[in-house]
Amino acid sequence: MTPTATGTEASRYQDEATIRSILHTARTIAVVGLSSNVLRPSNFVGFYLQRHGYRIVPVNPREREILGETCYPSLLEIPFPVDVVDVFRVPSAVPAIAHEAVQIGARALWLQFGVISQEGAEIARSGGLDVVMDRCMKIEHARHMGRMHWLGFNTGTVTSKRESV
Numbered sequence: 659m660t661p662t663a664t665g666t667e668a669s670r671y672q673d674e675a676t677i678r679s680i681l682h683t684a685r686t687i688a689v690v691g692l693s694s695n696v697l698r699p700s701n702f703v704g705f706y707l708q709r710h711g712y713r714i715v716p717v718n719p720r721e722r723e724i725l726g727e728t729c730y731p732s733l734l735e736i737p738f739p740v741d742v743v744d745v746f747r748v749p750s751a752v753p754a755i756a757h758e759a760v761q762i763g764a765r766a767l768w769l770q771f772g773v774i775s776q777e778g779a780e781i782a783r784s785g786g787l788d789v790v791m792d793r794c795m796k797i798e799h800a801r802h803m804g805r806m807h808w809l810g811f812n813t814g815t816v817t818s819k820r821e822s823v
Contacts (some may be wrong), residue, residue, distance in 0.1 A: 663676060671769075671779055675728070677798050680766045680788060684741035685713060687795075688733055690755055691746035692716040692722045700746040701725070702772075703796040715740060733758040744768045745796050752778030760785030768795050781819035 669797065687707060692700045692714070704725055708714045716724040719731035731754070732734050733743060743759040745752060745768065752775035759767050759782055768780035769791040779789045790798075 660789070669791050672717045672793055673790075675788055676729045676788050677793065678802050680742060680790065681802055683800055684766065685739070686715060686740050687710075687712050687742045687744050688715040688717050688730075688736060688740045689744045689746065690717040690733065692718055692721075692729070692748075694718075694721050694725050694761075699794075703744070703746075703794065706796045707799065710803075711763065711818075731820065733762050733764075742766045742768055742795075744770065745773050746770050749773055749778075753781055755789075756781035756785070759787060766790070768793070770794055 689704050692704050693755065695701060696705075700709070701724070704714045704716070714725055714727055715736055716727055716729040717733055717736070718724065718729050720727040723729055725729060725760065733740070740762055743755065743764045743766070745755055747755065749772075754775065756767055756775075756778040764787060766788040767778070767790075769789070770777070771792055771794050774792055779791055782789050809811055
């Protein structure tokens, strides 16, 4: 069973204004744990965000390139500024990732569904980062930016008629 944030913990790190602010101002997103496997949620989220204009920076020590972008083994090896660190790792890895996010001057730490780490969130907050926990960046983008669609992409067409072939 996947853990979920509850009560005060959930509301503290799921603030709608913070989520909208991150989505509207971020341009470069380092995805820690991004997989090259197209069946993994991290790959779909990275692909979606890339398609919607964000620069995706894969962070995975086992890969060289994902989604056409150079893959870095850690946040500390990225040679340019990062706005958001989006985490697809086990909760026990989050405190170290949060320390690195603070070190590189990221503006936000985003922990995906089931990635719940109070310690990591506090490290990031103490370092001046906004924190979102137990939320999917793709779903929040679709919800707040009007991109909700059954495949996750806005086709720009609203019709019940099928195209003739």
